[in-house]
Each structure stands twice: as C-alpha cells, then as structure tokens.
Amino acid sequence: MDIQHPYLMFLGDAPDRLAAKTAQGVADWRPEWCLGQFRMEGCNADLQLPDMTMEEAAAAGVKTVIVGVANRGGVISKPWIAVLERALELGMDVAAGLHNRLSDVAVLREVAAHHGRTLFDVRHPQEDYAVASGKKRSGKRVLAVGTDCSVGKMYTTLAMEKEMRTRGWNADFRATGQTGIFIAGSGVSIDAVVADFISGAVEAISPENSDDHWDLIEGQGSLFHASFAGVSLGLLHGAQADALVLCHEPTRPHMRGLPDYKLPSLEDCMSANLAAAHLTNPDARFVGVAVNTFHMSPEDAGSYLQEVESRLGLPAVDPVRNGVGRIVDQLN
C-alpha cells in the first residue's frame, strides 16, 4: 500500500471540527502534501487550505483524494459517491479511513477499475502478512508505548521524525493507525489485522534498513488496557524496538472506555513493557517520557515533568510544549 501524494483533503459534510480530525492531523503533519480541501454543503470543518473543485485539484496535480472524515451513520452517502466518482474519472486515487469500505460501493469499484485508479481503505488491511519470524533486523527502531490509548503516541513519534530529519538523520515514521497511514502514505491499521499476524505485520512495515536508519513506530493501546493489550504486545514484539518512549496523560481518571480500571504507574508500565520488549530485543531500553499536559496549567505541567524526570532518571517532556529534542538527544 503506497498512497501517492499530493493530496486533496475531502471533508464532505463534516458537522464539526472533530469529525474532520483525521484530515486535520494530515494537514498538520504533511502541509506540503495537502494542496487543498473539498467541502460540501453543511460542512463546518475548515483546514485553512484552499477550497478546490475536483477539476481544480486534478489540474493542480493532486494524486489522491483523502477522505479524512467520519461519515454520518456509517453510510457512504450518494452525494459523496458522486463526488468521489468524479475524482476517479479525473485520474485521482481515493483513500478513506471509514469503517465501511469504498470498495464495497459497486459504482466506485467499477469506475476505479475502468480508469485504472486505486481505492485505499486504510482501516482494512489490504495485504496478507506473514507470521512474525522474530529475526533481528538491521537498522534501529523507536516505539512509543503508553499507559493508555490516545495519550499521544502518534504525535510523539511524528515529532521525533521531524526532529531527527531537522538534524539530518535518516528517519521514517511507521504508521499503525488510519491517520498515521495518510501521513506516512503507507502502513497498517494494526488493530484490524487478524490476530495471528499482529507481530508479522509490524515486522513488514519496519523492514531491514541501513545501520544509521531510525524507524519511528507509532504505538497503539497499552499493555494495561483490558480490551486491547494483545494488540500492544504483538506490536511491541514485532517492532523489536531499540528505544522505547513512554507516553502518558496524567489527568485521566481511568483507562479509556473502562471506568473500573485505573491507569498503571509509570514504573509498572515501564517494567512490563521492558520485560516484554526484551523477548525480541534484549537491548531495548527507555529513552524518555512524553507527557500530554494539555489539561494542566503551565506551572503544574512544569513541576509534574520535573518530578517524573527526577523519579525515573529520563527526560520527561510535553512534545507540544517542549518538543522532543531532549528525547532524541538520548539516541546519539
């Protein structure tokens, strides 16, 4: 799966900003790939990109229309289909992160085939992966792990990629979720892979590489999440990470979606992840803590980070407030 850029961001009739958060993530991290946005009647989201018709997008050189928006009621509506059909006719591919598949819409499938275009349904793995071999691969790897879901793993690895590239390092973000896939142009929705192939899929998206190359692998879930820990463990084993970054959100009252489950301590989370990581890479170590302090005052955030730092003996930063330079420093 390789999604060609530049992109046109399709926002459809997104009722609000939140409905377009995938598109927003792509526009934030790959502004140079996002030539414009396409909005329909009723759209209340705005990426601050030039509004374009499909014809204008094609003329501007757009290669792929990215459906980075949730569809209402899980139905791909007729007005959407007509617009996406036009995109295909004009020679552009279409990529979507919807629960239902573009390729299940007969007319889109037919028009795409007729014009030799590709439909990407990034939530649904489109390759068959091999079972993980567990064999050591060349190149170096970072994996973000977390105390919970949605604590900033994607943001942290993308910020590290950016920091490394700014320093002239050889680094690639490796996506394991839908927004990340649009940002990377490739990857796998790891939670949608058949269970036997979780680790194998991660091996496939972060293959052998040159000795100076860093993969920044997007983490998912948490070893302490009672619903999804299997995904996180398979990801950890497949990644064979040399360096782990612990991601955390300190104000969360309980594990996401599980009111009866408290978050683990940072220490417990680190020791469980390290023990598991050592199975496939005995040299794995933590290099930093990335804390999402969005809900804290600057003062509280500062003293929290300082306390974590002295307690764990690792750089503790909020990637948004402080950047990730001090974590990347650990990898020299």
Next chain:
Amino acid sequence: MDIQHPYLMFLGDAPDRLAAKTAQGVADWRPEWCLGQFRMEGCNADLQLPDMTMEEAAAAGVKTVIVGVANRGGVISKPWIAVLERALELGMDVAAGLHNRLSDVAVLREVAAHHGRTLFDVRHPQEDYAVASGKKRSGKRVLAVGTDCSVGKMYTTLAMEKEMRTRGWNADFRATGQTGIFIAGSGVSIDAVVADFISGAVEAISPENSDDHWDLIEGQGSLFHASFAGVSLGLLHGAQADALVLCHEPTRPHMRGLPDYKLPSLEDCMSANLAAAHLTNPDARFVGVAVNTFHMSPEDAGSYLQEVESRLGLPAVDPVRNGVGRIVDQLN
C-alpha cells in the same frame, strides 16, 4: 455458532493418520457424538469407527458431517464437494476446519441454502464480537497457559473437564481452536479474530455463569512466543481466569517455529502470566503444572515431575500418564 451432534467424521482421502488428527481428537474426546466415519478412495486414516455412507449416516441420525482432515494443496476437490453436497441434501449440516472456506464453494452454498442447512467454517470467526469490557463475570474459570505452542493446553483443559464432570461438578470446556470447537460444538478460533476483538471474543465464549460453574478455557500460544504472544495476552485478559495451569514440554530444543528462541523457565513463564492475569482478575493463581512427558522414559518423567513439584510447590502431572485429578483437587 452451535454445531449439532451426533457427528459423521469425514476423512476424505487423508493420506495418513496425521492428516486426520483433528478428526482423531474429536473421536477421542467425544466418542459418544461420533457415530461413524466416511472414507474415500486413497484414505489411509482410520478412527476405528463404523464406516458409513452419507445415506446410512442420515438414517442413523447424524446431524453434522465434520470435515476433520487437511485437504491436499488447499483445494476442496470435486469428489469432496460431491459428497458434501449429498450430505446437505440428506439434511445434515457440514462443519470444516479447513483454511479455505466451504462457504466459498458456490454449489455448497447454494445447496445448503436450498435445504436450509448450515455450513460451519470453524477456522473463520462467523460472528462479530464486541470489544472486551473487562467487567468481572460470575462463575469460575480455568485457563491453560504454556511455555510454547502445542504443549498440551487443549488436552489438559479437556482432561480437567472430564475429571470435574466425573466428580459431578458443573464444568464446560471452552474452545479457542478448530479441534476444540468440534469437541465443544462451539467456540472461536481465537487466532483468526481481528486483533481488536481477541479479549472480547474470549469474554463472549465464557460468559457469566452460576457461582459453582467452571469454564475450562483452552489456551493458545505463549506470552513467550515472538510470533503469537499478542493472541495469548488477549486470551489471558479476556478469560479473567481464577486458576491457571502451566503447560510445558521439557524436551523441546527451541520455541516452535523459532530456532533462535529458547523456551522460558517455568518460573519466568508463571510470573509473566500471573502479572498479566492480575490486570483483569487480581485473584488469579496457578494451581498446577501439566507436563507432556511423551518423549521421556517413565523414570525420567517421574523424577522431572517430582523436581518441578518441589521447586514450584504445585502439583506437577503428565495428564496422559497421571491424569489431572491432583490439579482439580486444588480447586476444591
């Protein structure tokens, strides 16, 4: 998924005994359900059951024909299809544990629909499972965990079900693999579930029950298997086991399929499983060790078990040589 018994065991043209090992497992554990076997030209397997034609099977009251055999080259051959079609016409369901699906064979699908019969492809989950809730369920649960794949988890849990039922306890084996599903008549091939739903599927197959009821949940893989540990962890969390049994095969030179990976020590395996199990059931504990000593002399097996028992302070038995009574005693 509820597969109706009694069964006719379809052996097709199984080239040898090993090709029919699934069928053999069903005949061993559910002899009262297996009324006969169906063998074709070239079949070299024999379950020591009465040979029956499809007509004889239907007349004898068979409800389901079990395809408990590997098909050559991954193709469901024409002679097989003709026979299975006849079974459907005679009013029997057909259940298979093949990699490819019966329901992908158009004629079988049509004949089944026409006669109101069901095709079960037990390797392929046929239900949509919910994400695990992590909520404590009533009833009690045993889970078999292992140092590796294929070390006797299914055998151990089936033997415990048998022992408990002999003692008049309220107990049900819960299947997580294809042979187990035929033996239980229901269950889920847990390694074929989409990754996000591993724990949820296990919650679904071992639901709330009366306080005196024991689920004996078939384990899969190992937390120490670099290819499949995610499946094992999701299974462990979904099971919310009260009691764990450690399964082991002491003569194995390395992890199955992974020449570079040694087996963990029993102690490391127990502590990793306990730590993870405590997330969804803080009272989880080990109650015994089930060792497959098939490749050892009776003397070596005896002294090995004695050594393990005194080292770990838990009953250590070979379920085949010694039975599992001493493990079940721990659950009183």
